[in-house]
Amino acid sequence: MTIDSSPVKFTPALPGQPVPEIRTISGGRPVFRAELPDGRIAWLVSGYESVRQMVIDQRFSRALAVAPGRAQPGFEMSAAGSISGTDPPEHTRLRKLVASAFTVRRVEALRPRVASIVSQLIDAMAGRPQPADLVASFSLPLPAQVICEMLGVPAEDTDQFHAWSDAIIGDWQRDAGEMMTAAAELYGYFGTLIETKRAQPADDLMTALIAARDDADRLSEHELTAMCCALLIAGHETTANHINLSLLLLLDHPGQVATLRADPELIPGAVEELLRCTRLGGLPPARVTTEDVRLGGVTIPAGELVIPLYSTANRDRSVFIDPDRLDITRDAVGHLAFGAGVHHCLGAQLARLELQEAFRGLIGRLPGLRLAVPAGDLEFKPGMAIHSLRELPVRWDES
Amino acid sequence: MSRWRISVDKDLCIGSALCVGIAPDRFVLDERQRSGPVEAEIDPDELVRDAAASCPSEAISLIDADTGQPVDLD
Numbered sequence: 010m011t012i013d014s015s016p017v018k019f020t021p022a023l024p025g026q027p028v029p030e031i032r033t034i035s036g037g038r039p040v041f042r043a044e045l046p047d048g049r050i051a052w053l054v055s056g057y058e059s060v061r062q063m064v065i066d067q068r069f070s071r072a073l074a075v076a077p078g079r080a081q082p083g084f085e086m087s088a089a090g091s092i093s094g095t096d097p098p099e100h101t102r103l104r105k106l107v108a109s110a111f112t113v114r115r116v117e118a119l120r121p122r123v124a125s126i127v128s129q130l131i132d133a134m135a136g137r138p139q140p141a142d143l144v145a146s147f148s149l150p151l152p153a154q155v156i157c158e159m160l161g162v163p164a165e166d167t168d169q170f171h172a173w174s175d176a177i178i179g180d181w182q183r184d185a186g187e188m189m190t191a192a193a194e195l196y197g198y199f200g201t202l203i204e205t206k207r208a209q210p211a212d213d214l215m216t217a218l219i220a221a222r223d224d225a226d227r228l229s230e231h232e233l234t235a236m237c238c239a240l241l242i243a244g245h246e247t248t249a250n251h252i253n254l255s256l257l258l259l260l261d262h263p264g265q266v267a268t269l270r271a272d273p274e275l276i277p278g279a280v281e282e283l284l285r286c287t288r289l290g291g292l293p294p295a296r297v298t299t300e301d302v303r304l305g306g307v308t309i310p311a312g313e314l315v316i317p318l319y320s321t322a323n324r325d326r327s328v329f330i331d332p333d334r335l336d337i338t339r340d341a342v343g344h345l346a347f348g349a350g351v352h353h354c355l356g357a358q359l360a361r362l363e364l365q366e367a368f369r370g371l372i373g374r375l376p377g378l379r380l381a382v383p384a385g386d387l388e389f390k391p392g393m394a395i396h397s398l399r400e401l402p403v404r405w406d407e408s
Numbered sequence: 409m410s411r412w413r414i415s416v417d418k419d420l421c422i423g424s425a426l427c428v429g430i431a432p433d434r435f436v437l438d439e440r441q442r443s444g445p446v447e448a449e450i451d452p453d454e455l456v457r458d459a460a461a462s463c464p465s466e467a468i469s470l471i472d473a474d475t476g477q478p479v480d481l482d
Contacts, residue, residue, distance in 0.1 A: 061425075061441075064429075065428050065429050065432070066432075067429065067432070097429075097430055097458075101430055101458045104462050105458065105462055108461065108462045108463075108464065109461075111464060112463075112465065113422070113464060113465045113466070342423070343423060343440070343441045347424070349423070349425040350424075350425050350426065350428065350429030351426055351429035351462075352429075353424035353425065353426050353429075353464070355464075357422075358464060
């Protein structure tokens with residue numbers, strides 16, 4: 010067992026770098042011990058079956074992973090007690106408060122509004138000289154405006170909360186103090202906004218959550234504030250960069266762009282395939298074992314850090330044929346881009362809707378859409394836990 | 409106390425597995441990652457009510473076996 014007990018050095022690929030071949034690193038083992046870039050030791054879980062089995066199993070705890078002394082600065086520390094940092098039954102109580110706002114049916118009702126925002130953003134882009142920076146003019150404002158309207162956050166505060174969000178979702182390269190300051194400032198921002206909403210209720214999710222707090226005592230003031238922070242952070246940077254990274258991948262396959270332009274009914278399926286193939290970030294949120302758990306042929310002792318590598322599940326040869334190939338016409342349903350189990354992405358349906366409408370607009374209205382700079386010149390923001398493009402300059406054919 | 413009848417609409421189910429995460433003894437995924445009840449009729453179980461209330465696709469239906477009426481999910 011000496012070989013098994015020495016952890017493998019593991020550094021998640023930085024944006025633009027090739028993804029490390031997990032089978033080489035792990036020696037073919039689905040579950041293996043690794044030393045992370047910050048020196049922590051974790052069990053990494055790879056492959057579809059093991060990842061899925063792990064994230065559905067309640068013996069892998071998010072609450073323990075974000076507990077004081079264990080949590081990393083930034084998002085993980087600020088997640089304590091929030092919807093992304095609790096286990097059932099606390100998690101179930103929090104999730105039920107917001108679940109109805111994010112169902113397939115409720116989100117589908119937002120489609121005309123999302124399509125209208127897409128249309129306005131593209132009109133504005135088309136009215137300015139080329140090239141356009143897609144990050145500033147489209148991929149960031151779209152999800153930011155959608156989540157602001159849902160939650161009831163003034164859209165003019167976007168720049169401010171975006172700076173906080175960038176810092177909070179920093180990775181191991183980021184200064185811990187900077188991350189925690191940003192988390193505290195965002196928390197304070199919502200504290201003030203919640204007081205304003207209490208005095209002036211509106212038809213938005215924040216008002217509904219305040220009512221759940223004040224009228225029914227279904228969550229604490231801290232949980233209310235933390236929920237707003239979590240929804241805002243989760244609701245824009247992730248979707249914005251899924252738009253960016255998906256578009257980059259798609260533009261590498263001009264034949265498939267043409268197919269999509271000719272038949273927009275393929276867009277929902279294409280979005281699922283792009284979700285399957287796109288790797289949004291470095292290391293997904295960790296869990297900690299509540300007891301000894303047998304997974305992928307090994308026994309993980311209680312109290313160990315465990316991280317599911319969703320991208321390896323989405324490229325598992327036993328589930329997806331020729332998994333490294335983008336094929337927008339394949340049946341990619343079943344991918345784990347949104348996770349699974351109790352922490353299955355709350356905003357999954359909203360993200361799908363935004364991605365579908367974004368591609369309908371970009372592909373449908375901007376013929377010949379292409380990068381305005383060589384792909385190698387694109388810069389990602391340093392020190393981010395997700396692959397966040399600084400700018401994405403694009404051109405298209407004027408009609 | 410009246411029994412509950414559980415059913416999952418497999419056409420609506422998106423395979424999030426939230427129900428399996430919340431109530432692992434009550435729901436199981438098929439080979440297409442679609443959920444279904446372990447037992448179609450059960451004694452009332454708050455975890456099953458939670459699972460139905462949390463389902464992102466509202467695919468889980470809970471019916472009071474005596475009255476034939478939907479169980480209140482709140």
